[in-house]
Amino acid sequence: MTAAGPAAPGTTSPVIDRIEKFVRDIPGWTPVDQLMSLFLLAWSGRGVQGDIVEIGSWCGRSACVLGLAASMDGGTHVHCIDPFPARDDWYRNDDGSWSLKVQAGAESVVAYDQQTVWAEPFERDILPVYERFAGTLEAFRHSVASAGLEATVTPFRGSIGGFLAAPAGRSVRSRLAFIDGDHGYEAVCRDIREVERILVPGGWICFDDAFTTSAGVDRAITECIIESPAYEQAQQLTRKLFVARRRG
Ligand SMILES: C[S@@+](CC[C@H](N)C(=O)[O-])C[C@H]1O[C@@H](n2cnc3c(N)ncnc32)[C@H](O)[C@@H]1O
Secondary structure (H helix, E strand, O other): OOOOOOOOOOOOOOHHHHHHHOOOOOOOOHHHHHHHHHHHHHOOOOOOEEEEEOOOOOOOOHHHHHHHHHHHHHOOOOEEOOOOOHHEEEOOOOOOEEEEEEEEOEEEEEOOOOOEHHHHHHHHHHHHHHHHOOOOHHHHHHHHHOOOOOOEEEEOOOOOOHHHHHHOOOOOOOEEEEEEOOOOOHHHHHHHHHHHHHHHEEEEEEEEOOOOOOOOHHHHHHHHHHHOOOOOEEEEEOOOEEEEEOOO
């Protein structure tokens, strides 16, 4: 498969078909209709200068869709930030649920300590990935290479704070940030604060699992975004909330 550039007349395949093909074999949770809305946001915001930043990439399902949109405008890069946990980075809590701790270079990333992962989804959705791949970074790289998007989409192992302090992230400005990492209240507030350092006026934030199943995500969005005068045009579409940073 090759990178998605502008299609020649008569060879255009519907974007939704391309998305379906891209993500067919990529483990993850985001259904195709929601990936389509993410694609549309990324693609229609191409007039705003800046890169796309994803917090929480797992095996690359949403990253490949963001990469598809970015590759169509020629200049946008997609930075995918995730601790990319290996199997041994997960530890079992006393109540049987799971959390993770990843040492990524000098940075230690702890996740799912407030809102832990219950045993059933851990065994059903997470463990099988480690049977197919050595780790989630390997799974992510495989997904991006299969989509032909290596020049557009790059992973960073760590947190957004670690990324912005690293050479790869120091000069990045973002026109779209997709926040789908740790869903605990403090973690989402921290991700928003870091994103605000690089989000350009007129740029968008998209939250996954907004106002559906995750109390921490809802509270963080309400306090940091909905109640802030810095944002406008908040729109809920299925499980995603899209919101723009005011220009003035
Ligand atoms: C729901 S999955 C992301 C799914 C992905 N967006 C997709 O559509 O396929 C959540 C991801 O967040 C990552 N994560 C957890 N804590 C994080 C943090 N502090 N920063 C970035 N990613 C984090 C996990 O390792 C996991 O890969």
